[in-house]
Amino acid sequence: MKRLSALFVTLLTAAGLHAGEVQVAVAANFTAPMQQIAADFARDTGHKAVLSFGATGKFYAQIVNGAPFEVFLAADDTTPARLEKEGHAVPGSRFTYAVGKLVLWSAKADFVDAKGDVLKGGNFNKVSIANPKTAPYGAAAVETLKKLNLLDAVQPKFVQGENISQTLQFVHTGNADLGFVALSQVFKDGKLNGGSAWIVPGEFHEPIYQDAAILAKGKDNAAATALLAYLKGDKARAVIRSFGYDLR
Structure with missing residues (x-):
């Protein structure tokens, strides 16, 4: 029994050593679902997502001016694409995490x-x-x-x-x-x-594809990579859907 307890403590310690933190810029419309996802992410992985909420355009300006964000969840698909083109986002990391209404x-x-x-x-x-x-x-x-x-x-x-x-x-x-x-x-x-x-019917405006990307400052952060992988998982997608978003 003592050996099992010692092993459990060792495993917990090892998990703690590998747990990381990631700075995340999140479009304001995604505040409630991301708060829930971040809590689940912390429980399931040990990683902590530190969230900042605001307007996509303002985040773009902050990111290009050196803000310490490592992951960006935008309210569109054009801003992350622009950041990638300009060298501020990791190539190939972009994907649509939600379709807004x-x-x-x-x-x-x-x-x-x-x-x-x-x-x-x-x-x-x-x-x-x-x-x-x-x-x-x-x-x-x-x-x-x-x-x-x-x-x-x-x-x-x-x-x-x-x-x-x-x-x-x-x-x-x-x-x-x-x-x-x-x-x-x-x-x-x-x-x-x-x-x-x-x-509002979708045909009244351009589709609101909301893309996520790992930013240049997060390219070597395992917690950043883990967060994007988590967003693609069934648990996070169920949360996103529950707030009325569509998924691609």
């Missing part, structure tokens, strides 16, 4: 109809939208309004968030009656977490 959401029940016709009526004070220059979901919202021929009518009512988290906060606090946010922010386990919503 845009939703028009209000904290008020029955305020947003199932077809989004509330936008045509104009009976709202403000609509929040993420900065389309730095946030892919903001760009998708602008595309949607153009598709509906409503951009000119709705644009004067914009309240612009720095990222998709701030955009959602504007709706929560009543600074906007409704907002274009990520479905994952208001959806869990197959149901809406209160309020009312219109899930």
